[in-house]
Amino acid sequence: VLSLHHMDDINLPYRFRNWRRRMREIRQVRAAGYRERLRKMLRDGDILRYHGNSHEVGCFVASRPLSKRNRYFEVTIVDTGVRGMIAVGLVPHVYKLDHQPGWLPNSVAFHADDGKLYNGSTVGQQFGPKCCRGDRIGCGISLDSEDGQLTVFFTKNGSEVGSVDIAASPDALYPAVGMHSLGEEVLLDLNAEWGTEEDDGQMIVDSHEEDWARLHDVKVTGTLLEYVGKGKSIVDVGLAQARRPLDTRFHYYELEITDAGEKCYIALGLARRDYPKDRHPGWSRGSIAYHADDGKLFHGSGVGDPFGPRCFEGDVMGCGILFPRDFSLDVFVLSDDTDDWDVDMVPKPSAVQNDLYANNDDEEEEEGEDVDGKKVMVSVGV
Secondary structure (H helix, E strand, O other), X not given: OOOHHHHHHHXXXXXXXXHHHHHHHHHHHHHHHOOOEEEOXXXXXXXXXXXXXXXXXXXXXXXXXXXXXXXXEEEEEEEEOOOOOOEEEEEOOOOOOOXXXXXXXXXXXXXXXXXXXXXXXXXXXXXXXXXXXXXXXXXXEOOOOXXXXXXXXXXXXXXXXXXXXXXXXXXXXXXXXXXXXXXXXXXXXXXXXXXXXXXXXXXXXXXXXXXXXXXXXXXXXXXXXXXXXXXXXXXXXXXXEEOOOOOOOOXXXXXXXXXXXXXXXXXXXXXXXXXXXXXXXXXXXXXXXXXXXXXXXXXOXXXXXXXXXXXXXXXXXXXXXXXXXXXXXXXXXXXXXXOOOOOEEOOOOOOEEEEEEOOOOOOOOOOOOOOOOOEEEEEEOX
8 A cells, every 4th residue: 555645756757747738738829829810811911812712711810819009900902802702800819710700709890892790690780881992991999898898890991980889708809801702802900000190190191182173072082982972862963073184195084983882873074164063074064974874975965875885883984085186285274373283274266176986996097997986076175
């Protein structure tokens, strides 16, 4: 019979090995807590790219959770890919990477493709606007959260979209990004700051509002134009008119439809400087425009003529002037009280006429050759 004290001495090596193994497991768990996780994605610096076949969800989980010290992060959409199924939110670190953020319990996310909030469910709730290429989506936690609750807020291009209160979890919540279609790509900023004066100043610099002479019910964010009017009647028109007119040096411009809205009431064209702000380009005198919703050309009238195809989300529309070879820049003069961007178009004794051709891929047509497509006469002058 051995004494208990002697038995403890015999088990010491075994107990020591167990202790070492336990400490090794604890170190591994702690190390995993500070290691980012990703699936079906590639990371190149701050760039995240989808690397799947569009049938599989790609998910990224950051290495460190949000905290009072670091409570906000942002994602800039570089490319929406095929479907723009990009999600930004918070998840536990052990989150299943084959699910979009927000789909599983204890996770919440704002989805760019439908503007919905997913809060631990595969069924989203209408929450905010859809997001497109160039948009910045932010996610953060409020420092004013009540006990037992955590307030998570989301932003778009520096403006708060909304917030949601979720049950505070004993597990920390980590920044997460989900993707689900080919070509999707985002720029990740895990050190973004929210509500600082520096951020507000940067937003002003990047607004591009100085490029526009008039903005009515249209919001400018970088190079994006967004209608913010009521949209309830025929006079609820949003108008964005550039400060600089077309000339022989800058004779063409384009726009891409990133979101067609409900009915794609988007018009692209040219108008006089004092054009009515509540009229679509092409509807009133001194304007001409191609309308995306019906493919018609409107030339100073509320009745359009069939002209081209209808345009949809993802289409690029362009408008330009084909100036005659003998066109002189003398028709453009600067008044003494204007800057380089404000120019007055002064007509010559004889009006200058320009031909705009639809469906014409050739830059120049040889003299006497027939030109396919419809032709519109546009007067350069006032």
